[in-house]
Amino acid sequence: MADQNDKKVVKVYATEEDVAVSLAKYVADLSAKFAKERGSFTVVLSGGYLIDTIRKLTLPPYVDSVEWSKWHVFWVDERVVPKNHVDSNYKLAFDGFLSKVPIPSGQVSAINDALSAEGAAEDYQTGLKHLVDTGVLAKSSVTGFPKFDLMLLGMGPDGHVASLFPGHPLLEEKEKWVTHIMDSPKPPPQRITFTFPVINSSAYIAMVVCGPGEVDAVYKALGKTENPVLLPVQRVTPEEELKWFLDEVAASKLQE
Numbered sequence: 738m739a740d741q742n743d744k745k746v747v748k749v750y751a752t753e754e755d756v757a758v759s760l761a762k763y764v765a766d767l768s769a770k771f772a773k774e775r776g777s778f779t780v781v782l783s784g785g786y787l788i789d790t791i792r793k794l795t796l797p798p799y800v801d802s803v804e805w806s807k808w809h810v811f812w813v814d815e816r817v818v819p820k821n822h823v824d825s826n827y828k829l830a831f832d833g834f835l836s837k838v839p840i841p842s843g844q845v846s847a848i849n850d851a852l853s854a855e856g857a858a859e860d861y862q863t864g865l866k867h868l869v870d871t872g873v874l875a876k877s878s879v880t881g882f883p884k885f886d887l888m889l890l891g892m893g894p895d896g897h898v899a900s901l902f903p904g905h906p907l908l909e910e911k912e913k914w915v916t917h918i919m920d921s922p923k924p925p926p927q928r929i930t931f932t933f934p935v936i937n938s939s940a941y942i943a944m945v946v947c948g949p950g951e952v953d954a955v956y957k958a959l960g961k962t963e964n965p966v967l968l969p970v971q972r973v974t975p976e977e978e979l980k981w982f983l984d985e986v987a988a989s990k991l992q993e
């Protein structure tokens with residue numbers, strides 16, 4: 738098996754606008770590749786600024802050229818709140834992205850917001866199993882976990898990804914595909930999240946970080962000094978490629 742570092746690409750763009758332009762092309766190219774190879778494209782979104790950074794996909798040429806009918810959309814994590822709540826990652830993605838592109842609504846897998854955190858995580862996992870059984874969602878021949886085509890992830894200032902926070906026992910989950918957290922240090926406290934075995938079984942991951950908030954975390958994750966304890970983001974190792982999209986501000990400590 739290739740060294741994980743062979744799969745890591747770090748790209749630094751002058752501005753956030755340049756990141757957005759380049760990210761749209763990356764996503765559109767992968768959409769075309771998987772639509773052709775598999776007949777579907779399974780895309781996982783996170784919350785946070787990521788949704789704003791994929792805005793170019795909602796504009797020409799992509800809004801007209803991407804095969805949106807092949808897309809199946811999921812969330813790497815979701816807050817356990819109603820879908821119309823200001824904290825909902827579904828609402829964030831709907832308002833900023835999904836309402837502007839013609840993805841069939843039946844192919845958008847939101848959490849069931851009528852359930853408890855535990856129930857919603859189980860229900861989401863059951864939905865994923867069904868999609869693996871019907872072949873919409875691939876399965877990793879390496880791990881046996883579902884293999885999403887592309888995850889679009891953001892990172893928090895503490896190096897968290899999804900709702901997997903530094904020092905939290907959920908970092909060690911090895912069996913479940915989707916789990917729940919009742920004590921998220923970032924509000925709101927109740928969330929559901931994909932686990933590392935699922936994140937790391939995906940084919941491609943774009944890690945998108947712009948602006949000043951995560952400068953130290955980017956440096957810890959990608960700088961020359963080794964940390965005694967890995968940040969959650971440093972545990973991210975997809976099967977094909979991990980591509981970091983940084984602007985010069987986020988990468989400023991790396992370039993010192």
Ligand SMILES: O=C(O)[C@H](O)[C@@H](O)[C@H](O)[C@H](O)COP(=O)(O)O
Nearest residue numbers: 783784785786891892893898899
């Ligand atoms: O629900 C969440 O909290 C997000 O899905 C989370 O994974 C997010 O992507 C990072 O925390 C970065 O968030 P910011 O963009 O808000 O810094």
